[in-house]
Amino acid sequence: MNVTSSLMDIALNPVTRDGKPTTPVVYDSNCLEEVCGSCAMIINGRARMACSALIDQLEQPITLEPFSKFPVVRDLAVDRSVLFENLKAVKAWIPVDGTYDLGAGPRMSSEDQEIAYPLSRCISCCCCMEACPQFNKSTGFVGAATISQVRLFNTHPTGKSLKRERLQALMGDGGIQECGYAQNCVEVCPKEIPLTNSISNVGREVMKQAIVDLFRG
């Protein structure tokens, strides 16, 4: 049994601590196999996925809380749309011009594939942002997931065409320089994405781009 299946079980007969009927706990979930990223919450004080948190491996009694850095919709459900806004701001997509057949895309080297595959496993759960001390209202920091997606799309042979714009979007307030390199993000990522590696890599690229921009005036 995992946390999500216990919430389902509770929903069959939701009662308060003193046995009075109540409404079931509200939470998000979809795939039940750590792929959709929707069931992230704080379980026993740690940001993680409810569907892969096994009851018999958790210290009892189990404490469930909604993420603290995202607006609560109700109970354990939060609004994580900030991540999707951040991904839009850095153009985290491959540009495809037109609806006609463009033919085969450029080949990707096996070295680049090896870099890109782990980064492509991001499930947009926001655990890395919840755990990050720098992800808060005062910094406006975009967070590790967005930075890692910049690296992913800048590695892609077609995605590279927006590289400069992506790097420029990470300059200034809320950009990559807000990262204090505390490494909480990489510790909680359920997909074991090399986030600190991405942060170092993108940090160097942002610096190089800033120098180029300076000389271009």
Ligand code: SF4
């Ligand atoms: S290294 Fe630290 S400050 Fe930087 S994104 Fe990760 S948790 Fe946040």
Ligand code: SF4
């Ligand atoms: S980088 Fe990891 S922790 Fe962050 S949103 Fe993606 S999967 Fe979740």
Ligand code: FES
């Ligand atoms: S329900 Fe999809 S990741 Fe947990």
